[in-house]
Amino acid sequence: MRLFKKFIQYYKPYKAVFFMDMFCALIVSAVDLAFPQILSFLTKTLFTRQPDIILNSLVKLGIALFFMYFIRMLCRFYVTYQGHVMGAKMESNMRQDLFDQYERFSFSYYDRSNTGEMMSKLISDLFDISELAHHGPENVFISAIKIIGSFILLLMVNVPLTLILSAVVAVMVIFSVHQNKKMQGTFMDNRRKIADVNASLQDSLAGIRVVKSFANEDVEQKKFRKRNQQFLHSKESNYLRMGIFHAGNNFFEGMLFLTVLVAGGFFIAKGSLSPADLAVYALYINIFVHPIEVLIEFTEMLQKGVSGFRRLTEVLDTVPEIQDAPNAKELTDVKGTLDFKNVTFRYNDEESVLEHINIHVDAGRSVALVGPSGGGKTTLCSLLPRFYDVTSGAVCIDGKDVRTLTQKSLRSAIGIVQQDVYLFDGTVKDNIAYGKPKAGMEEIVQAAKEADIHDFIKSLPDGYDTYVGERGTRLSGGQKQRIAIARVFLKNPPILILDEATSALDNESERYIQHSLNKLAHGRTTITIAHRLSTIRSADEIIVIDNDGIRERGTHAELLAKNGLYAKYYNMQFEDR
Incomplete structure (x- = not known):
């Protein structure tokens, strides 16, 4: 019920379309139910009269039926077109909600989640939900009207025969419910397995250069084949259940016709049913059976949609670990004084990555963090913009705890x-402008000049519009x-974090980049993480961190004069050169 309530929330913006869709579905159902009644009425009245009377009435009858089916056509068009558009809009809203939720999550969520699986929820799951959103209410509504309407009309033709028919339908319903429960598990397993396939695909394609460099195409093929085969086995299990479900219901449909034929023949022999009434009864049986077939097919759609929507709500119900406090304030007039308390x-x-770290950085000063990998340097910097929250203690900017500030302003x-x-x-221009989306071209060019990349960009075939x-x-x-x-020059922030920004570059590139970084850091509070110690010699303070915490500062x-851990690292690098 909770899942159902969440689902119907997405219908609210489209209530007018939904109710019009249901009204059109009602007209379609009414026309389908009316034809056997019209035929029965004409057989007993008009078609028993003189030929000239029949011929004179056929024109009026034809025109009336033409308009009836013309209206039915318009209603069917509305149901098919606007109904599908409504489903597509609901799918779009769900996709936006899911993407927005992904954007709210902190780094810890992405540390334990796979991109391919998240994409599976965003794309394939939502398509099935969209189909359910449109066809679900329409199919149930039309089928319910036809089943109830035809059942009442069948009772009007012959009560005993209809009651016998009801017994067969009851057995059919019990069978369907039992099989439906078994199908539900297989559809959920399908979702998980196709998510695994997407995850494997995303992982392999994202790392294709590594795959090629190690000539490990066969390794990736084996990994993908395993996931693909697991999905295949899941689908086989699913189709087995579907086969039993559909074949069983098809058998019971045959039993309905068998019941009508045998029981109807019995009642004709007893004189309680005329052959003409049995013919009309057979027409209504077709109307009665067709919506049952629709509901049977709908069951598959329902299971797919429900399993997809359940996976969607699992994400939407996940509370982001990093959230703005209820009374969070904007960070304004930033000076740049930092405190790790x-x-x-x-x-x-x-186990703790950091323990009892205390660092103070005055506004406009530069601090460098050095030490072995895994010592917590990057983690420490990640606490400043609240990519993670401290387990204990506090991180402050200008004396304000970052947890009391809005994430956006921080x-x-x-x-x-x-x-x-x-x-x-996208283009070079787009990527630079990411630092300030509303920046004008002059600002983008100025930022590129400050980063010493303007001349290179101008040498490209399309300049700033070159696709990267x-x-x-x-x-x-x-x-x-x-x-x-x-990009950061354009953003122009008062606080700067440089996380091993030059460690992957050659010496010449490093020299150019370091010059740009020095310009960028000028006048800003700067924290630099560096393995190349030659790049941080001018820092106002150097802090050596390893697994045991702060060792030197x-x-x-x-630090060279102390001849301690920093001197050891520095001399090792000097000897390597």
Whole structure:
């Protein structure tokens, strides 16, 4: 019932279309029910009169029936066209709600979720829900009217015969309900298996360059084949249940006709039913059986739609771990003073990644975090824009706990340049403008100049309108990095996080990028995560972090003089060169 209430909420914006759709469905059903009655009436009245009277009446009768079926045609068109449009709009609304929910989730949700499975919920599941949204009410309504209407009319023809027919229908319903429960599990399993197929496909295609570089196409083919075969087996199980369901119901439909023929013949022999009435009865049996067939087919659609909608609501009912507090305030007039106060953080129930970290950064100053991988440097920086929330302690900007601020205003004040640059599918201009979507062309060009990428962009065939390819595959690592830097220049945030922004680049590219980063960091509060220690020698403070927490802190010169862990790392890199 809870699922049903959530489902009907999506009909609210389209109530007028829905009720008009049901009205048209009522007209269609009424016309179908009326024809046998008209035929029965004409057989007993008009067609028993003189030939000239019959001929004179046929024109009027033909015109009346023509308009009746013309109206039926218009109603059927409305049901088919507007009904489907309504379903498509509901599907669009659900897809938007699901996407919006995905956007609300924090990093922790994506840490444990697969992109392919999320896409499966966004696309294939919603198509089946759309079909149910349109055909569900229409099929049930039309079928109910036809079954109830034809049953009443059958009772009017012969009560005993109709009661015998009802007994067969009752057995048919019991069989259908029993099989329907078994089908439900197979449809849900189908959803999970096709999500696995999508996940495998997405994973393989996203990493196709790694696949090719290791010549591991056969490995990926085996992995995909396994998932594909699991989905096939699930479908086979599903079709087995469907086969039993449809074949069984088809058998019971045959039993309905057998019952009419045998029982009808018995009542004719007893003189309680005329052959003419049996003929009319047979017409109504067709009207009675057809909606039963529709409902049987609808059951498959219902199971697909319900299983898809259940998966949808599982996501929509998931409460995002990071949310604005009820009284969250906007972060304004940012100076850039940062405080990590006794910060402890752990992922779910795992061991702590950070414990009792205390760091103070004055506005406009630069701090560098160094140390081995896995020491928590990136995690520490992720706490500042609330990609994760602290387990205990507090992270503050200008003395304000970030949990008391709106996420949008908080993240608008922070610029991030990462090692793994993500460029969106589009043009160079689009990717730079991502830092400020409403920026004018002059602002975009100025940001590119500050990032030392303007001359390169102008040398491209289409300049700023050059298509960069998916994930920026048409550009080198250094070019992508400078576009990412231009994006942050355009955003112009007072706080900057540089997360190993040059570690994946060659020495020449690093020199250019470092020059751009130095310009970007000027006048901003900056936290830099670096493995190449030569890039952070000018930092106001360097903090060495490993699995045991903060080990050392000071300027480059002070830490070298201590001859401790930082000096060890620095000398190792110097020796490598």
